[in-house]
Amino acid sequence: xxxxxxxxxxxxxxxxxxxxxxxxxxxxxxxxxxxxxxxxxxxxxxxxxxxxxxxxxxxxxxxxxxxxxxxxxxxxxxxxxxxxxxxxxxxxxxxxxxxxxxxxxxxxxxxxxxxxxxxxxxxxxxxxxxxxxxxxxxxxxxxxxxxxxxxxxxxxxxxxxxxxxxxxxxxxxxxxxxxx
Amino acid sequence: xxxxxxxxxxxxxxxxxxxxxxxxxxxxxxxxxxxxxxxxxxxxxxxxxxxxxxxxxxxxxxxxxxxxxxxxxxxxxxxxxxxxxxxxxxxxxxxxxxxxxxxxxxxxxxxxxxxxxxxxxxx
Amino acid sequence: xxxxxxxxxxxxxxxxxxxxxxxxxxxxxxxxxxxxxxxxxxxxxxxxxxxxxxxxxxxxxxxxxxxxxxxxxxxxxxxxxxxxxxxxxxxxxxxxxxxxxxxxxxxxxxxxxxxxxxxxxxxxxxxxxxxxxxxxxxxxxxxxxxxxxxxxxxxxxxxxxxxxxxxxxxxxxxxxxxxxxxxxxxxxxxxxxxxxxxxxxxxxxxxxxxxxxxxxxxxxxxxxxxxxxxxxxxxxxxxxxxxxxxxxxxxxxxxxxxxxxxxxxxxxxxxxxxxxxxxxxxxxxxxxxxxxxxxxxxxxxxxxxxxxxxxxxxxxxxxxxxxxxxxxxxxxxxxxxxxxxxxxxxxxxxxxxxxxxxxxxxxxxxxxxxxxxxxxxxxxxxxxxxxxxxxxxxxxxxxxxxxxxxxxxxxxxxxxxxxxxxxxxxxxxxxxxxxxxxxxxxxxxxxxxxxxxxxxxxxxxxxxxxxxxxxxxxxxxxxxxxxxxxxxxxxxxxxxxxxx
Numbered sequence: 001x002x003x004x005x006x007x008x009x010x011x012x013x014x015x016x017x018x019x020x021x022x023x024x025x026x027x028x029x030x031x032x033x034x035x036x037x038x039x040x041x042x043x044x045x046x047x048x049x050x051x052x053x054x055x056x057x058x059x060x061x062x063x064x065x066x067x068x069x070x071x072x073x074x075x076x077x078x079x080x081x082x083x084x085x086x087x088x089x090x091x092x093x094x095x096x097x098x099x100x101x102x103x104x105x106x107x108x109x110x111x112x113x114x115x116x117x118x119x120x121x122x123x124x125x126x127x128x129x130x131x132x133x134x135x136x137x138x139x140x141x142x143x144x145x146x147x148x149x150x151x152x153x154x155x156x157x158x159x160x161x162x163x164x165x166x167x168x169x170x171x172x173x174x175x176x177x178x179x180x
Numbered sequence: 181x182x183x184x185x186x187x188x189x190x191x192x193x194x195x196x197x198x199x200x201x202x203x204x205x206x207x208x209x210x211x212x213x214x215x216x217x218x219x220x221x222x223x224x225x226x227x228x229x230x231x232x233x234x235x236x237x238x239x240x241x242x243x244x245x246x247x248x249x250x251x252x253x254x255x256x257x258x259x260x261x262x263x264x265x266x267x268x269x270x271x272x273x274x275x276x277x278x279x280x281x282x283x284x285x286x287x288x289x290x291x292x293x294x295x296x297x298x299x300x301x302x303x
Numbered sequence: 304x305x306x307x308x309x310x311x312x313x314x315x316x317x318x319x320x321x322x323x324x325x326x327x328x329x330x331x332x333x334x335x336x337x338x339x340x341x342x343x344x345x346x347x348x349x350x351x352x353x354x355x356x357x358x359x360x361x362x363x364x365x366x367x368x369x370x371x372x373x374x375x376x377x378x379x380x381x382x383x384x385x386x387x388x389x390x391x392x393x394x395x396x397x398x399x400x401x402x403x404x405x406x407x408x409x410x411x412x413x414x415x416x417x418x419x420x421x422x423x424x425x426x427x428x429x430x431x432x433x434x435x436x437x438x439x440x441x442x443x444x445x446x447x448x449x450x451x452x453x454x455x456x457x458x459x460x461x462x463x464x465x466x467x468x469x470x471x472x473x474x475x476x477x478x479x480x481x482x483x484x485x486x487x488x489x490x491x492x493x494x495x496x497x498x499x500x501x502x503x504x505x506x507x508x509x510x511x512x513x514x515x516x517x518x519x520x521x522x523x524x525x526x527x528x529x530x531x532x533x534x535x536x537x538x539x540x541x542x543x544x545x546x547x548x549x550x551x552x553x554x555x556x557x558x559x560x561x562x563x564x565x566x567x568x569x570x571x572x573x574x575x576x577x578x579x580x581x582x583x584x585x586x587x588x589x590x591x592x593x594x595x596x597x598x599x600x601x602x603x604x605x606x607x608x609x610x611x612x613x614x615x616x617x618x619x620x621x622x623x624x625x626x627x628x629x630x631x632x633x634x635x636x637x638x639x640x641x642x643x644x645x646x647x648x649x650x651x652x653x654x655x656x657x658x659x660x661x662x663x664x665x666x667x668x669x670x671x672x673x674x675x676x677x678x679x680x681x682x683x684x685x686x687x688x689x690x691x692x693x694x695x696x697x698x699x700x701x702x703x704x705x706x707x708x709x710x711x712x713x714x715x716x717x718x719x720x721x722x723x724x725x726x727x728x729x730x731x732x733x734x735x736x737x738x739x740x741x742x743x744x745x746x747x748x749x750x751x752x753x754x755x756x757x758x759x760x761x762x763x764x765x766x767x768x769x770x771x772x773x774x775x776x777x778x779x780x781x782x783x784x785x786x787x788x789x790x791x792x793x794x795x796x797x798x799x800x801x802x803x
Binding site: 011014015018019021022027030031033034037038041044045048049050051052053056057060061064065068069072073075076077080081083084085086087089090091093094095097098101102105106108110111112113114116118119122123126127130131137138139140142143144148151152154155158159161162163165166169170 | 188190191192193195196197198199200201202203204206207208209210212213215216217219220223226227230231232233234235236237238239240241242243244245250251252253254255256257258259260261262264265266267268269270271272273275276277278279280282283287288289291292
């Protein structure tokens, strides 16, 4: 029961943050809200047993990306000029996509159901074979570094690509502060 | 019916959060805010994946040594670890582009940029 | 002594990993020419490996390569079959042409300091696309989708040296691409939640047992929306025209020849392999989503191209309509329709890459973006470029003895045997409409007196060699179409499971 209440409270916070993020015209506070959103998600991840993900989300999602935003904000205007000419279109798109997802959710397995397909197929193999194959207790590490290690190679390449991209775009640094 | 809805209402909250992020991406004109919306959208998708991996009464997927422990599914966790990093990479590149746009156009409001672009086109 | 046979066995992985690993080298050598050599070596290696894989597959059948030796569905699998080997040959062949062209183009259009980094990015884009078409794992596909889109975004943004609009084009590409990729992830999540697997072959079996499941249908819809963004299918094409227009010429060549084509291929595979058993749902998507979208795309693209003066933008809109022809082939839902799409995927890559090269060659010399009027009297100042351009434009129109004609014939044949007369009429009508934009280019090149600017420029062999080779290909494969047609036939048989 306590877990349910805590999760309910956290989800409630997420909803508030998301709504305030739409309304806020101060970019800086929007950025901080996004950081808070990631952090609260990280806490929810812990309660959903995803400790490794919570770790990463707190460090990378809430930490690193907030730092990136703040570093960028130094050169950017602090306020948003509000124009609401897109709202209805955006609402229709989101409503349509949301309805499609809700329609899909009727056939999704109930959260936590141990009989759900994902806990019957593939998943159990990792749980029973990681220890004999790799000799480490952390299943997430085992899958990440070995069974699906190629994804992790791809992930590092993505980071390399983004880093190289930032270097190419801002590398010479000569025209960054032109308008300040 | 009631039971069915109770079983899946968690998904609905996640769906609403996703759509809030997407709404920000589409409706706002400020480029930084669009990126923030994208972050919220992606983080909510992560929440969806992680809630799939949960097993009732299970524990984190780190072997405890007890024979009959129940573990949550590690696979969604692995996927989301990758996706988080990819998301940050996108954010970084997007912010770099926004900085360049600011220095070239002097604004990061999409409608003002569009106006400047049309002037450029007619030149 | 390196064991060559061992390398042979690992080609399915190496053709993706080698360009990715060469990228840091291209940056570190830091001399533009050496970096270019590294990039050229990378793309030639891809071509070598993809061609040898292609022949291996057509002789011995499909290759399943297990990454790290972990069996699917637990590990990640690479699948090289007739269809994906067709695509990797196409992508790496066009990659080689684009790389050769890139040296002169990037020399003029990019700061000297950043050129080495650009070649690194170039290799990443190439490797990302090759991974995208060969992977047999739905989530791994997302990772490669992101590698290729982040690298192409950066490459597009590099056009900002000449025109600041490249930056907004790149940002839109990034944002729309990221939303599309997130849609793809949602779709994969929905499929995963009801099947428990990410391996595409395994998913296919599991999905065929789950007919009428909402999550499967919604998941597939999300995946298709995500891929439609990458493939620039109407109405999700909005990033494409400005991205192609403001990107450096070489980047436009690379993107038009490979990026959208890879996404189209993945879309075809999802539609016809993954959904082989979900009959009515596939039909709904094909008939009510993809068909109207492709018809609108054909008309919209052709008409915008007719009234467009900036040639790169004109070509971008023409690409939009040509993508429409490719998707129309898919919507027929028959083996011959898919075959026509594959033929046009290959042929359109060759035509558009050559066109962007030709226009790039002119714009490099004039040092500005090219209007239709700038082509006036080009035949006098740049005869070789003019002749090649004309051949390719005629090919785009579908004149006999060119590959464009082969595309049109097979597409019309497929539509004809399907008995869909309105579509037949639309294809014929829009082919004539395409004269509207193609003719004004030909007319300006051959029949107008040269302006002041065009007199100052001349042919440059260093730039036009890949263009001429591609123009020759346009004719050779227009006369001797067997290689493309035959491999497209095998490719369509490989992804069209219903035929089995």
